[in-house]
Amino acid sequence: MSKRRIQPEDINVPSFAHDVPHGYPVQVQTSPGLGWDLVVYVFAPHMPSPRARVTSRGTFMPSDYRKHCERLGASLAYARGLYEAEGKVWRSGAPMRLDLALWGETQNGDLDNLAKTVMDAAQLHRGEEPGAELWQNDRQIRSLSVDWIDVEDDAAWCQLVLRVRMLPPPLTSGSPIAAPRMARKRVIETGTGDDPPKRRTARKTAKERQETTRKGKTSV
Numbered sequence: 501m502s503k504r505r506i507q508p509e510d511i512n513v514p515s516f517a518h519d520v521p522h523g524y525p526v527q528v529q530t531s532p533g534l535g536w537d538l539v540v541y542v543f544a545p546h547m548p549s550p551r552a553r554v555t556s557r558g559t560f561m562p563s564d565y566r567k568h569c570e571r572l573g574a575s576l577a578y579a580r581g582l583y584e585a586e587g588k589v590w591r592s593g594a595p596m597r598l599d600l601a602l603w604g605e606t607q608n609g610d611l612d613n614l615a616k617t618v619m620d621a622a623q624l625h626r627g628e629e630p631g632a633e634l635w636q637n638d639r640q641i642r643s644l645s646v647d648w649i650d651v652e653d654d655a656a657w658c659q660l661v662l663r664v665r666m667l668p669p670p671l672t673s674g675s676p677i678a679a680p681r682m683a684r685k686r687v688i689e690t691g692t693g694d695d696p697p698k699r700r701t702a703r704k705t706a707k708e709r710q711e712t713t714r715k716g717k718t719s720v
Contacts, residue, residue, distance in 0.1 A: 505608060506545050508571075511658050513543045523574030530583045535665055536599075538590075538634075540579040542660040544572060546602055548609025549616035565617070572621035576632030576662070592633045595667040597643040603659050607648050615646045618660060634664060642667055 508524065517525040524544035532539040547568045552559050580590050600615055607614075619641070622634040635641070651658075 506604075506658055508545060511543050511545070517541075517543060518578065520575045520578045523571050523578060526575045526579055528579045528582050530579075530586055530588070532663070536663045537666050538579060538583055538662075538664045540576060540660075540662045540664075542572065542575050542662065543658065544568075544575070544660060545658060546604055546608060546614055546660070547617055548613035549620060550613075569617065569621040572618065572660075573632045576622050576634055580632060580634060590634075591666050592636055594635075594640070594669065595642045596635050596640050597665040597667055598641050599645045599663040601647045601649055601661040603649045603651055603661070605651055605653060605658075607650075611646055611648055614648075615644070618662065622662070 513525045514527070517527050519525055524542050526543070527541040529539040545568075547565060550562055550565055552561055583590055598619075600618060602611075602614055619638055622632045623636060623638060
């Protein structure tokens, strides 16, 4: 007989957790250090992302999954609100590094599908699902780590730990790191700058070498 899926009311929520309207209880660290901008502990059951249902009326996700994402999204939005209440700016359009740890007695789905549920709830949603707006698109995730941690009692340990770090914006030609590389590229392409002539000659392209050979044969 398969074990009954744990329900939100079955979880032993610690007294220090924040109650979130229309969401799951959370504990939030807005200045955790160690390279992270935000750490959120969510006391909620785990649910893997299911296959979308296709009908004659269109494609949609099961209602219980949508409701779970709404509650999880409300909890993550609450965590972001606490971060911004300290006067800090959350850059939802920035590249992100994400670390997930899921604690539970029974892993009720593939790890990638369990992580997808959290990512669906955390990104910007359109329509009825509010979303947490921690990021706007999954493509912003530049680094992802997901772990399942086995425990003996779901009711005592069932929780999700989400750690997020906002990464610097992509390099541009004007950035201090990229500027020397771009300047060197211009020297090679145009032959201008402080590059010695001998080094410039050594970097001639195959086309330039062929052109030089052709002119030499013509002059003879």
